[in-house]
Amino acid sequence: MRYPTIAISFFVSCCLLINSGSSVAKDSVSESWRKANSLQILNDFRDLLSLPNVAADKAAMNKNADWIEQYLQQREFKTKRLVAGGAPYIYAELNNPAATKTVLIYAHFDGQPVIADKWTTPPWQPTLRDNLVSSGGKAIPWPTKNSEVSEESFLFARSAGDDKAPVIALMAAIDGLKHAGIQPSVNIKLILDGEEEAGSPTLSKIIAQHGSLLKADLMLFCDGPMHQSRQRQLVFGVRGVMGVNLTTYGPKRPLHSGHYGNWAPNAAQQMASILASLHDQNGKIAIKNYYDDVRKITAVEQQAIDAMPNIDQQLKNELDIHSKHMKHTRVENSVMEPGVIITGIQVGSTGDKARNVVLPRATATVNMRLVANQKPSDVRTLVEKHFSSLGYFITKDEVTSEVLKRHHKVLLLNWGDSGYPAFRTSLASSMARQLNRILEELDGRKPLMTPTMGGSLPIYLFEQVVDAPIIILPVANHDNNQHGPDENIRIKNLWDAIDVYSAVITKL
Numbered sequence: 001m002r003y004p005t006i007a008i009s010f011f012v013s014c015c016l017l018i019n020s021g022s023s024v025a026k027d028s029v030s031e032s033w034r035k036a037n038s039l040q041i042l043n044d045f046r047d048l049l050s051l052p053n054v055a056a057d058k059a060a061m062n063k064n065a066d067w068i069e070q071y072l073q074q075r076e077f078k079t080k081r082l083v084a085g086g087a088p089y090i091y092a093e094l095n096n097p098a099a100t101k102t103v104l105i106y107a108h109f110d111g112q113p114v115i116a117d118k119w120t121t122p123p124w125q126p127t128l129r130d131n132l133v134s135s136g137g138k139a140i141p142w143p144t145k146n147s148e149v150s151e152e153s154f155l156f157a158r159s160a161g162d163d164k165a166p167v168i169a170l171m172a173a174i175d176g177l178k179h180a181g182i183q184p185s186v187n188i189k190l191i192l193d194g195e196e197e198a199g200s201p202t203l204s205k206i207i208a209q210h211g212s213l214l215k216a217d218l219m220l221f222c223d224g225p226m227h228q229s230r231q232r233q234l235v236f237g238v239r240g241v242m243g244v245n246l247t248t249y250g251p252k253r254p255l256h257s258g259h260y261g262n263w264a265p266n267a268a269q270q271m272a273s274i275l276a277s278l279h280d281q282n283g284k285i286a287i288k289n290y291y292d293d294v295r296k297i298t299a300v301e302q303q304a305i306d307a308m309p310n311i312d313q314q315l316k317n318e319l320d321i322h323s324k325h326m327k328h329t330r331v332e333n334s335v336m337e338p339g340v341i342i343t344g345i346q347v348g349s350t351g352d353k354a355r356n357v358v359l360p361r362a363t364a365t366v367n368m369r370l371v372a373n374q375k376p377s378d379v380r381t382l383v384e385k386h387f388s389s390l391g392y393f394i395t396k397d398e399v400t401s402e403v404l405k406r407h408h409k410v411l412l413l414n415w416g417d418s419g420y421p422a423f424r425t426s427l428a429s430s431m432a433r434q435l436n437r438i439l440e441e442l443d444g445r446k447p448l449m450t451p452t453m454g455g456s457l458p459i460y461l462f463e464q465v466v467d468a469p470i471i472i473l474p475v476a477n478h479d480n481n482q483h484g485p486d487e488n489i490r491i492k493n494l495w496d497a498i499d500v501y502s503a504v505i506t507k508l
Protein backbone atom coordinates (compact mmCIF):
# COMPACT_ATOMS: atom_id res chain seq x y z
CA MET A 1 0.00 0.00 0.00
CA ARG A 2 2.76 2.45 0.78
CA TYR A 3 5.06 1.44 -2.07
CA PRO A 4 4.42 4.52 -4.24
CA THR A 5 5.36 6.83 -1.38
CA ILE A 6 8.53 4.94 -0.56
CA ALA A 7 9.63 4.94 -4.17
CA ILE A 8 9.17 8.72 -4.38
CA SER A 9 11.10 9.49 -1.22
CA PHE A 10 13.94 7.21 -2.33
CA PHE A 11 14.13 9.24 -5.52
CA VAL A 12 14.39 12.46 -3.52
CA SER A 13 17.24 11.03 -1.41
CA CYS A 14 19.08 10.00 -4.58
CA CYS A 15 18.80 13.52 -5.93
CA LEU A 16 20.18 14.90 -2.70
CA LEU A 17 23.18 12.62 -3.00
CA ILE A 18 23.83 13.60 -6.59
CA ASN A 19 23.70 17.29 -5.73
CA SER A 20 25.37 17.18 -2.36
CA GLY A 21 28.62 18.52 -3.73
CA SER A 22 27.07 21.70 -5.04
CA SER A 23 24.38 23.95 -3.65
CA VAL A 24 23.35 21.84 -0.67
CA ALA A 25 26.81 21.77 0.84
CA LYS A 26 27.70 25.35 -0.01
CA ASP A 27 24.87 27.49 1.25
CA SER A 28 22.90 25.36 3.61
CA VAL A 29 23.45 23.21 6.64
CA SER A 30 25.75 20.37 5.60
CA GLU A 31 24.46 16.87 5.96
CA SER A 32 27.53 15.93 8.00
CA TRP A 33 26.82 18.68 10.56
CA ARG A 34 23.21 17.57 10.82
CA LYS A 35 24.20 13.93 11.25
CA ALA A 36 26.74 14.88 13.93
CA ASN A 37 24.03 16.79 15.80
CA SER A 38 20.93 14.71 15.11
CA LEU A 39 20.71 13.34 18.65
CA GLN A 40 20.74 16.83 20.19
CA ILE A 41 18.12 18.06 17.71
CA LEU A 42 15.86 15.09 18.46
CA ASN A 43 16.35 15.50 22.22
CA ASP A 44 15.44 19.18 21.99
CA PHE A 45 12.35 18.33 19.96
CA ARG A 46 11.39 15.68 22.52
CA ASP A 47 11.65 18.26 25.33
CA LEU A 48 9.35 20.66 23.52
CA LEU A 49 6.87 17.94 22.54
CA SER A 50 6.70 16.73 26.15
CA LEU A 51 4.95 19.96 27.16
CA PRO A 52 1.14 19.70 27.00
CA ASN A 53 -0.09 22.48 24.72
CA VAL A 54 -3.85 22.91 24.49
CA ALA A 55 -4.53 26.63 24.07
CA ALA A 56 -7.32 26.69 26.69
CA ASP A 57 -4.71 25.84 29.36
CA LYS A 58 -2.89 29.16 29.63
CA ALA A 59 -0.52 27.93 32.36
CA ALA A 60 0.61 25.09 30.10
CA MET A 61 0.98 27.45 27.15
CA ASN A 62 3.14 29.77 29.25
CA LYS A 63 5.45 26.82 30.01
CA ASN A 64 5.72 26.18 26.26
CA ALA A 65 6.44 29.86 25.68
CA ASP A 66 9.14 29.86 28.42
CA TRP A 67 10.83 26.90 26.77
CA ILE A 68 10.69 28.40 23.29
CA GLU A 69 11.86 31.84 24.38
CA GLN A 70 14.96 30.47 26.06
CA TYR A 71 15.62 28.27 23.02
CA LEU A 72 15.48 31.31 20.74
CA GLN A 73 17.50 33.48 23.12
CA GLN A 74 20.29 30.88 23.06
CA ARG A 75 20.57 31.73 19.35
CA GLU A 76 20.66 35.47 20.13
CA PHE A 77 17.08 36.17 19.17
CA LYS A 78 15.46 39.03 21.05
CA THR A 79 12.09 37.77 22.24
CA LYS A 80 8.91 39.33 23.54
CA ARG A 81 5.81 37.67 24.98
CA LEU A 82 2.61 39.14 23.54
CA VAL A 83 -0.64 38.56 25.41
CA ALA A 84 -4.11 39.98 24.77
CA GLY A 85 -6.33 37.95 27.06
CA GLY A 86 -5.76 34.51 25.57
CA ALA A 87 -2.83 32.11 25.33
CA PRO A 88 0.56 33.76 24.77
CA TYR A 89 2.16 34.66 21.45
CA ILE A 90 5.91 35.04 21.01
CA TYR A 91 7.54 37.68 18.86
CA ALA A 92 11.25 37.28 18.18
CA GLU A 93 13.85 38.83 15.92
CA LEU A 94 17.42 38.15 14.86
CA ASN A 95 18.98 41.00 12.93
CA ASN A 96 21.88 40.61 10.61
CA PRO A 97 23.86 43.83 9.95
CA ALA A 98 24.46 42.89 6.31
CA ALA A 99 20.81 42.20 5.56
CA THR A 100 18.59 44.52 3.56
CA LYS A 101 15.52 42.29 3.63
CA THR A 102 13.43 40.83 6.43
CA VAL A 103 11.60 37.55 6.50
CA LEU A 104 8.72 37.15 8.93
CA ILE A 105 7.95 33.55 9.84
CA TYR A 106 4.71 32.37 11.40
CA ALA A 107 4.28 29.05 13.20
CA HIS A 108 2.15 27.93 16.13
CA PHE A 109 3.02 25.98 19.22
CA ASP A 110 -0.39 24.98 20.54
CA GLY A 111 -2.04 21.73 19.49
CA GLN A 112 -5.53 20.32 19.19
CA PRO A 113 -7.07 18.83 22.35
CA VAL A 114 -6.46 15.08 22.67
CA ILE A 115 -8.51 12.02 23.49
CA ALA A 116 -5.61 10.29 25.21
CA ASP A 117 -7.05 6.76 25.20
CA LYS A 118 -7.29 6.85 21.39
CA TRP A 119 -3.50 7.24 21.17
CA THR A 120 -1.21 4.22 20.85
CA THR A 121 1.30 5.96 23.12
CA PRO A 122 0.54 9.01 25.30
CA PRO A 123 0.29 12.26 23.29
CA TRP A 124 2.88 14.18 25.29
CA GLN A 125 5.32 11.30 25.62
CA PRO A 126 7.25 11.51 22.34
CA THR A 127 7.84 8.05 20.89
CA LEU A 128 9.63 6.77 17.80
CA ARG A 129 8.24 4.04 15.54
CA ASP A 130 9.67 2.45 12.43
CA ASN A 131 6.52 3.23 10.45
CA LEU A 132 3.09 4.79 10.85
CA VAL A 133 0.82 3.08 13.37
CA SER A 134 -1.71 2.45 10.58
CA SER A 135 1.02 0.64 8.62
CA GLY A 136 1.97 -1.57 11.58
CA GLY A 137 4.89 0.56 12.79
CA LYS A 138 6.68 -0.82 15.85
CA ALA A 139 8.09 1.30 18.67
CA ILE A 140 11.85 1.76 18.52
CA PRO A 141 14.05 2.88 21.41
CA TRP A 142 15.02 6.53 21.76
CA PRO A 143 18.49 6.89 20.23
CA THR A 144 21.61 7.22 22.35
CA LYS A 145 23.94 8.07 19.46
CA ASN A 146 23.82 10.38 16.45
CA SER A 147 22.33 9.03 13.20
CA GLU A 148 20.88 5.99 14.92
CA VAL A 149 17.34 6.71 13.78
CA SER A 150 16.34 5.93 10.21
CA GLU A 151 15.06 8.83 8.12
CA GLU A 152 12.01 6.72 7.35
CA SER A 153 10.96 6.42 10.99
CA PHE A 154 8.31 8.61 12.61
CA LEU A 155 8.17 10.60 15.84
CA PHE A 156 4.77 10.49 17.55
CA ALA A 157 3.44 13.25 19.82
CA ARG A 158 0.80 15.99 19.78
CA SER A 159 2.10 18.83 17.59
CA ALA A 160 4.98 16.77 16.14
CA GLY A 161 3.58 17.54 12.69
CA ASP A 162 1.35 20.51 13.53
CA ASP A 163 3.20 22.67 14.37
CA LYS A 164 6.20 22.54 16.70
CA ALA A 165 8.74 21.32 14.12
CA PRO A 166 9.43 24.74 12.50
CA VAL A 167 10.96 26.17 15.71
CA ILE A 168 13.27 23.18 16.10
CA ALA A 169 14.23 22.96 12.41
CA LEU A 170 14.80 26.71 12.02
CA MET A 171 17.03 26.87 15.11
CA ALA A 172 18.95 23.80 13.86
CA ALA A 173 19.40 25.61 10.55
CA ILE A 174 20.77 28.65 12.38
CA ASP A 175 23.13 26.47 14.48
CA GLY A 176 24.36 24.62 11.41
CA LEU A 177 24.96 27.82 9.45
CA LYS A 178 26.84 29.34 12.37
CA HIS A 179 29.01 26.23 12.55
CA ALA A 180 29.74 26.60 8.81
CA GLY A 181 30.53 30.32 9.24
CA ILE A 182 27.60 31.36 7.03
CA GLN A 183 25.56 34.47 7.87
CA PRO A 184 21.87 34.54 7.03
CA SER A 185 21.26 36.97 4.18
CA VAL A 186 18.12 38.35 5.83
CA ASN A 187 16.81 39.61 9.14
CA ILE A 188 14.57 37.00 10.69
CA LYS A 189 11.38 37.78 12.58
CA LEU A 190 9.14 35.18 14.18
CA ILE A 191 5.55 35.38 15.26
CA LEU A 192 4.60 32.22 17.12
CA ASP A 193 0.93 31.68 17.87
CA GLY A 194 -0.11 29.97 21.10
CA GLU A 195 -3.79 29.62 20.21
CA GLU A 196 -4.03 28.75 16.52
CA GLU A 197 -5.93 25.53 17.06
CA ALA A 198 -8.49 27.47 19.08
CA GLY A 199 -9.03 29.85 16.12
CA SER A 200 -6.47 32.49 17.30
CA PRO A 201 -9.21 34.41 19.14
CA THR A 202 -6.93 37.25 20.33
CA LEU A 203 -4.71 37.49 17.24
CA SER A 204 -6.59 40.52 15.91
CA LYS A 205 -5.88 42.36 19.19
CA ILE A 206 -2.23 41.27 19.14
CA ILE A 207 -1.90 42.58 15.59
CA ALA A 208 -3.73 45.81 16.44
CA GLN A 209 -1.32 46.43 19.35
CA HIS A 210 1.92 45.16 17.83
CA GLY A 211 1.38 45.24 14.06
CA SER A 212 4.32 47.60 13.60
CA LEU A 213 6.66 44.79 14.71
CA LEU A 214 5.56 42.73 11.74
CA LYS A 215 7.11 44.82 8.94
CA ALA A 216 8.79 42.47 6.47
CA ASP A 217 9.60 41.87 2.81
CA LEU A 218 8.22 38.35 2.85
CA MET A 219 5.99 36.49 5.26
CA LEU A 220 6.25 32.72 5.39
CA PHE A 221 3.60 30.62 7.06
CA CYS A 222 5.33 27.47 8.24
CA ASP A 223 2.38 25.23 8.94
CA GLY A 224 0.33 22.56 7.25
CA PRO A 225 1.19 19.32 5.51
CA MET A 226 3.21 18.91 2.32
CA HIS A 227 1.79 17.33 -0.81
CA GLN A 228 0.85 13.66 -0.60
CA SER A 229 3.61 12.80 -3.11
CA ARG A 230 6.14 14.05 -0.50
CA GLN A 231 7.41 16.62 -3.02
CA ARG A 232 8.39 20.05 -1.77
CA GLN A 233 5.68 22.60 -2.11
CA LEU A 234 4.87 26.27 -1.94
CA VAL A 235 1.27 27.11 -1.12
CA PHE A 236 -0.44 30.36 -2.03
CA GLY A 237 -3.66 30.21 -0.09
CA VAL A 238 -5.63 28.77 2.76
CA ARG A 239 -9.32 28.26 3.18
CA GLY A 240 -11.34 30.21 5.71
CA VAL A 241 -13.23 28.40 8.41
CA MET A 242 -16.41 28.69 10.43
CA GLY A 243 -18.67 26.23 12.17
CA VAL A 244 -22.18 25.88 13.49
CA ASN A 245 -23.79 23.65 16.08
CA LEU A 246 -27.36 22.60 15.35
CA THR A 247 -30.04 21.31 17.73
CA THR A 248 -33.41 19.90 16.73
CA TYR A 249 -36.26 19.16 19.13
CA GLY A 250 -38.70 16.32 19.76
CA PRO A 251 -40.99 15.81 22.78
CA LYS A 252 -40.13 17.24 26.20
CA ARG A 253 -39.21 13.78 27.57
CA PRO A 254 -38.21 10.48 25.91
CA LEU A 255 -41.28 8.63 24.64
CA HIS A 256 -41.88 4.92 23.90
CA SER A 257 -41.22 4.46 20.17
CA GLY A 258 -44.11 2.02 19.76
CA HIS A 259 -46.75 4.18 21.41
CA TYR A 260 -45.56 7.53 20.07
CA GLY A 261 -43.16 6.85 17.16
CA ASN A 262 -45.70 7.85 14.51
CA TRP A 263 -47.05 10.71 16.53
CA ALA A 264 -44.24 12.62 18.26
CA PRO A 265 -41.88 14.85 16.26
CA ASN A 266 -38.55 13.07 15.93
CA ALA A 267 -35.42 15.16 16.61
CA ALA A 268 -33.12 12.49 15.14
CA GLN A 269 -35.15 12.28 11.94
CA GLN A 270 -35.27 16.06 11.59
CA MET A 271 -31.53 16.33 12.04
CA ALA A 272 -30.91 13.58 9.47
CA SER A 273 -33.01 15.36 6.85
CA ILE A 274 -31.47 18.76 7.58
CA LEU A 275 -28.00 17.31 7.13
CA ALA A 276 -29.02 15.40 4.00
CA SER A 277 -30.31 18.63 2.47
CA LEU A 278 -26.84 20.22 2.49
CA HIS A 279 -25.50 18.41 -0.60
CA ASP A 280 -26.80 17.16 -3.92
CA GLN A 281 -26.15 13.72 -5.43
CA ASN A 282 -22.81 14.90 -6.85
CA GLY A 283 -21.49 16.13 -3.53
CA LYS A 284 -22.02 19.80 -4.43
CA ILE A 285 -23.40 22.14 -1.78
CA ALA A 286 -27.16 22.43 -2.28
CA ILE A 287 -27.60 25.72 -0.39
CA LYS A 288 -29.08 28.33 -2.76
CA ASN A 289 -26.58 30.94 -4.06
CA TYR A 290 -23.74 29.33 -2.10
CA TYR A 291 -21.31 29.49 -5.03
CA ASP A 292 -22.21 33.03 -6.16
CA ASP A 293 -19.25 34.77 -4.48
CA VAL A 294 -16.68 32.02 -4.95
CA ARG A 295 -13.56 33.28 -6.75
CA LYS A 296 -13.07 31.48 -10.06
CA ILE A 297 -9.95 29.38 -10.44
CA THR A 298 -7.50 31.06 -12.86
CA ALA A 299 -5.79 29.39 -15.80
CA VAL A 300 -2.41 29.70 -14.02
CA GLU A 301 -3.83 28.03 -10.91
CA GLN A 302 -5.38 25.20 -12.89
CA GLN A 303 -2.14 24.67 -14.82
CA ALA A 304 -0.23 24.44 -11.52
CA ILE A 305 -2.68 21.83 -10.27
CA ASP A 306 -2.52 19.89 -13.53
CA ALA A 307 1.28 19.81 -13.21
CA MET A 308 1.12 18.03 -9.84
CA PRO A 309 1.30 14.27 -9.54
CA ASN A 310 -2.25 12.97 -9.26
CA ILE A 311 -2.35 11.09 -5.98
CA ASP A 312 -6.08 10.38 -5.81
CA GLN A 313 -5.72 6.66 -6.55
CA GLN A 314 -2.88 6.28 -4.02
CA LEU A 315 -4.97 8.05 -1.40
CA LYS A 316 -8.04 5.94 -2.18
CA ASN A 317 -5.97 2.79 -1.72
CA GLU A 318 -4.41 4.08 1.48
CA LEU A 319 -7.79 5.04 2.95
CA ASP A 320 -10.01 2.16 1.74
CA ILE A 321 -12.18 4.42 -0.38
CA HIS A 322 -14.11 3.46 -3.50
CA SER A 323 -15.77 6.73 -4.54
CA LYS A 324 -14.92 10.30 -3.66
CA HIS A 325 -17.40 12.79 -2.19
CA MET A 326 -17.22 14.83 -5.42
CA LYS A 327 -16.69 12.03 -7.90
CA HIS A 328 -14.75 13.75 -10.67
CA THR A 329 -12.72 16.23 -8.65
CA ARG A 330 -9.09 15.54 -7.78
CA VAL A 331 -8.11 16.42 -4.22
CA GLU A 332 -6.20 19.58 -5.20
CA ASN A 333 -9.28 20.93 -7.01
CA SER A 334 -11.65 19.87 -4.25
CA VAL A 335 -10.00 22.36 -1.87
CA MET A 336 -10.48 25.19 -4.37
CA GLU A 337 -14.20 24.79 -3.69
CA PRO A 338 -16.04 25.70 -0.51
CA GLY A 339 -16.80 22.82 1.84
CA VAL A 340 -19.76 22.16 4.12
CA ILE A 341 -18.66 19.21 6.17
CA ILE A 342 -20.68 17.30 8.74
CA THR A 343 -18.23 16.50 11.52
CA GLY A 344 -20.44 15.21 14.33
CA ILE A 345 -23.96 13.94 15.04
CA GLN A 346 -25.23 13.06 18.49
CA VAL A 347 -28.52 11.51 19.44
CA GLY A 348 -29.44 8.46 21.49
CA SER A 349 -27.46 5.24 21.56
CA THR A 350 -26.99 2.42 19.09
CA GLY A 351 -26.32 -1.32 18.99
CA ASP A 352 -26.58 -3.10 22.33
CA LYS A 353 -27.11 0.25 24.10
CA ALA A 354 -30.04 1.24 21.88
CA ARG A 355 -33.38 2.04 23.53
CA ASN A 356 -36.70 2.16 21.71
CA VAL A 357 -37.45 5.79 22.42
CA VAL A 358 -38.21 9.03 20.61
CA LEU A 359 -35.75 11.51 22.09
CA PRO A 360 -36.12 15.19 23.06
CA ARG A 361 -33.20 16.49 21.03
CA ALA A 362 -30.48 15.80 18.48
CA THR A 363 -27.32 17.82 17.87
CA ALA A 364 -24.84 18.07 15.04
CA THR A 365 -21.77 20.09 14.16
CA VAL A 366 -21.14 21.36 10.67
CA ASN A 367 -17.71 22.70 9.69
CA MET A 368 -17.54 25.14 6.81
CA ARG A 369 -14.40 25.79 4.77
CA LEU A 370 -14.52 29.03 2.84
CA VAL A 371 -12.62 29.91 -0.31
CA ALA A 372 -11.42 33.24 -1.63
CA ASN A 373 -14.04 36.04 -1.76
CA GLN A 374 -16.58 34.29 0.50
CA LYS A 375 -17.47 36.37 3.56
CA PRO A 376 -18.35 34.55 6.81
CA SER A 377 -21.30 36.89 7.46
CA ASP A 378 -22.76 36.20 3.99
CA VAL A 379 -22.25 32.46 4.38
CA ARG A 380 -24.10 32.61 7.68
CA THR A 381 -27.03 34.39 6.03
CA LEU A 382 -27.22 31.85 3.18
CA VAL A 383 -27.10 28.89 5.56
CA GLU A 384 -29.82 30.34 7.78
CA LYS A 385 -32.02 31.08 4.77
CA HIS A 386 -31.56 27.46 3.71
CA PHE A 387 -32.68 26.14 7.09
CA SER A 388 -35.66 28.51 7.07
CA SER A 389 -36.62 27.22 3.64
CA LEU A 390 -36.91 23.75 5.20
CA GLY A 391 -39.66 25.08 7.43
CA TYR A 392 -37.70 25.64 10.62
CA PHE A 393 -38.04 28.47 13.07
CA ILE A 394 -34.39 29.50 13.50
CA THR A 395 -33.23 30.77 16.86
CA LYS A 396 -29.94 31.51 18.58
CA ASP A 397 -31.49 31.98 22.02
CA GLU A 398 -32.40 29.49 24.69
CA VAL A 399 -35.25 27.31 23.47
CA THR A 400 -38.09 27.46 25.99
CA SER A 401 -41.30 25.43 26.27
CA GLU A 402 -43.11 28.47 24.90
CA VAL A 403 -40.96 28.52 21.76
CA LEU A 404 -41.46 24.79 21.19
CA LYS A 405 -45.23 25.10 21.60
CA ARG A 406 -45.45 28.06 19.26
CA HIS A 407 -43.50 26.72 16.25
CA HIS A 408 -43.99 23.84 13.88
CA LYS A 409 -40.23 22.92 13.85
CA VAL A 410 -37.43 24.63 15.80
CA LEU A 411 -33.73 24.71 15.00
CA LEU A 412 -31.22 26.19 17.45
CA LEU A 413 -28.03 27.50 15.87
CA ASN A 414 -24.85 28.28 17.73
CA TRP A 415 -22.25 29.85 15.45
CA GLY A 416 -19.48 30.31 18.00
CA ASP A 417 -17.12 33.15 17.20
CA SER A 418 -14.11 31.62 15.52
CA GLY A 419 -14.95 32.13 11.85
CA TYR A 420 -12.61 33.83 9.41
CA PRO A 421 -12.21 34.22 5.64
CA ALA A 422 -9.84 32.54 3.20
CA PHE A 423 -6.67 33.94 1.69
CA ARG A 424 -5.33 33.34 -1.81
CA THR A 425 -2.49 35.14 -3.55
CA SER A 426 -0.71 35.06 -6.91
CA LEU A 427 1.59 32.21 -7.91
CA ALA A 428 3.59 34.59 -10.06
CA SER A 429 5.02 37.24 -7.68
CA SER A 430 8.78 37.80 -7.77
CA MET A 431 9.09 36.37 -4.22
CA ALA A 432 7.22 33.27 -5.36
CA ARG A 433 9.65 32.86 -8.24
CA GLN A 434 12.68 33.35 -5.95
CA LEU A 435 11.42 30.79 -3.45
CA ASN A 436 10.66 28.38 -6.26
CA ARG A 437 14.26 28.70 -7.48
CA ILE A 438 15.72 28.31 -3.98
CA LEU A 439 13.78 25.11 -3.37
CA GLU A 440 14.62 23.76 -6.82
CA GLU A 441 18.33 24.32 -6.15
CA LEU A 442 18.13 22.05 -3.10
CA ASP A 443 17.84 18.89 -5.14
CA GLY A 444 17.13 19.82 -8.73
CA ARG A 445 13.40 19.15 -8.49
CA LYS A 446 10.88 21.91 -9.07
CA PRO A 447 8.62 22.39 -6.05
CA LEU A 448 4.90 22.02 -6.51
CA MET A 449 3.06 25.34 -6.69
CA THR A 450 -0.21 24.79 -4.86
CA PRO A 451 -2.88 27.49 -5.19
CA THR A 452 -4.44 26.67 -1.82
CA MET A 453 -4.25 24.19 0.96
CA GLY A 454 -7.44 22.70 2.33
CA GLY A 455 -6.86 23.76 5.91
CA SER A 456 -7.25 27.19 7.47
CA LEU A 457 -4.89 29.73 8.92
CA PRO A 458 -5.76 33.27 10.03
CA ILE A 459 -3.68 34.82 7.25
CA TYR A 460 -6.37 37.40 6.42
CA LEU A 461 -5.42 39.27 9.63
CA PHE A 462 -1.77 39.50 8.63
CA GLU A 463 -2.75 40.48 5.10
CA GLN A 464 -4.09 43.75 6.52
CA VAL A 465 -0.76 44.80 8.14
CA VAL A 466 2.00 42.95 6.30
CA ASP A 467 2.74 44.83 3.10
CA ALA A 468 4.61 41.92 1.50
CA PRO A 469 3.88 38.63 -0.24
CA ILE A 470 2.59 35.96 2.12
CA ILE A 471 3.47 32.41 1.12
CA ILE A 472 2.98 29.11 2.91
CA LEU A 473 5.95 26.79 3.19
CA PRO A 474 4.83 23.50 4.74
CA VAL A 475 7.34 20.93 5.94
CA ALA A 476 5.28 18.17 7.62
CA ASN A 477 4.38 14.87 5.96
CA HIS A 478 0.80 14.66 4.70
CA ASP A 479 0.20 11.48 6.74
CA ASN A 480 1.08 13.19 10.03
CA ASN A 481 -2.39 12.58 11.52
CA GLN A 482 -2.60 16.21 12.56
CA HIS A 483 -5.53 16.96 14.88
CA GLY A 484 -6.12 13.22 15.45
CA PRO A 485 -4.57 10.55 17.64
CA ASP A 486 -1.05 9.30 16.82
CA GLU A 487 0.03 12.61 15.32
CA ASN A 488 3.58 12.28 14.02
CA ILE A 489 6.34 13.70 11.89
CA ARG A 490 8.44 11.64 9.50
CA ILE A 491 12.08 12.09 10.51
CA LYS A 492 13.16 12.84 6.95
CA ASN A 493 10.69 15.72 6.88
CA LEU A 494 12.37 17.19 9.95
CA TRP A 495 15.83 16.90 8.35
CA ASP A 496 14.53 18.33 5.06
CA ALA A 497 12.98 21.25 6.93
CA ILE A 498 16.44 22.20 8.23
CA ASP A 499 17.75 22.28 4.64
CA VAL A 500 14.75 24.24 3.41
CA TYR A 501 14.95 26.89 6.13
CA SER A 502 18.70 27.29 5.84
CA ALA A 503 18.41 27.74 2.07
CA VAL A 504 15.63 30.32 2.47
CA ILE A 505 17.45 32.44 5.07
CA THR A 506 20.74 32.41 3.18
CA LYS A 507 19.61 32.73 -0.45
CA LEU A 508 16.86 35.31 -0.44
Ligand SMILES: [Zn+2]
Nearest residue numbers: 162163223224
Ligand atom coordinates in the same frame (compact mmCIF):
# COMPACT_ATOMS: atom_id res chain seq x y z
ZN1 LIG B 1 -1.19 23.96 12.25
